Amino acid sequence: MILTDGDILKAIEEGSIVIKPFVRECLGSNSYDVHLGKKMAVYTEEVLDAKKSNPVKSFEIPEEGFVLQPGELYLGVTEEHTETHCHVPFLEGKSSTGRLGISIHATAGKGDVGFVGTWTLEIEATKPVRVYAGMPIGQLLYFSANVQNLLVPYNKKQNAKYNNQIDEPVGSMMYRNDF
Numbered sequence: 001m002i003l004t005d006g007d008i009l010k011a012i013e014e015g016s017i018v019i020k021p022f023v024r025e026c027l028g029s030n031s032y033d034v035h036l037g038k039k040m041a042v043y044t045e046e047v048l049d050a051k052k053s054n055p056v057k058s059f060e061i062p063e064e065g066f067v068l069q070p071g072e073l074y075l076g077v078t079e080e081h082t083e084t085h086c087h088v089p090f091l092e093g094k095s096s097t098g099r100l101g102i103s104i105h106a107t108a109g110k111g112d113v114g115f116v117g118t119w120t121l122e123i124e125a126t127k128p129v130r131v132y133a134g135m136p137i138g139q140l141l142y143f144s145a146n147v148q149n150l151l152v153p154y155n156k157k158q159n160a161k162y163n164n165q166i167d168e169p170v171g172s173m174m175y176r177n178d179f
C-alpha cells in the first residue's frame with residue numbers, strides 16, 4: 001500500500017520517516033517533492049569499468065544554473081536527507097521534469113527500509129536544458145512494508161554501499177560486488 005499525505009505526516013511525527021529539510025507545501029497527495037542539491041559530478045573516463053572505482057569530477061551548480069547536455073551522465077544529489085525505518089521509499093521523477101526531457105534515475109528508483117542519507121540522482125537530458133540548484137527534481141513515494149519479518153534493515157547491513165551518503169553524489173560501487 002502506498003502512503004497518502006496524512007500517512008506520511010503521521011510517520012514523520014512518529015519518527016519512522018525523516019525528511020530534512022521538511023516543507024509542508026512539498027507534500028503531495030501521496031508523495032513528497034525532493035529538490036536538486038548544489039553538487040554534481042561527472043565521470044572523467046570515456047569508458048566506465050564496472051569492476052573499478054571510476055573517477056569523477058565534482059562541481060557546483062552556479063547561481064545562473066547549469067546546462068545539461070544530452071549524452072552525458074550526471075550524478076546529482078537531493079537537498080533532502082531522508083531516513084525511512086518502516087517503509088520502502090521509491091524515488092520517482094516528476095511530470096514537470098519529465099516534460100523537460102530530464103530523467104533522474106537510470107533504472108534505480110527503489111530505496112530500502114533503513115536507508116539513511118541523501119539520494120544520488122543519475123541524471124540524463126534528452127535536449128540541452130538549464131537546471132538550477134533547489135529546483136524540484138523528483139518525488140519520494142513510500143510503501144508500507146511488513147517490517148515484522150524484516151531481518152536486516154539497510155543501515156545495519158555490513159555490505160550496504162550507499163548508506164549515509166551525505167550531500168554529495170556518490171559514484172557506482174559496483175566494484176564491491178563479488179563477480
Ligand SMILES: Nc1ccn([C@H]2C[C@H](O)[C@@H](COP(=O)(O)OP(=O)(O)OP(=O)(O)O)O2)c(=O)n1
Nearest residue numbers: 105108109110111112115119120159160161162
Ligand atoms: N537513485 C537512487 C536509488 C537508490 N539510492 C539509495 C537508496 C537505496 O536504499 C540504496 C541502495 O540502492 P540499491 O539497492 O538499488 O543499490 P545496490 O543494490 O547497487 O547497492 P547495495 O548493494 O548497497 O544494496 O541507494 C540512491 O541514492 N539513489
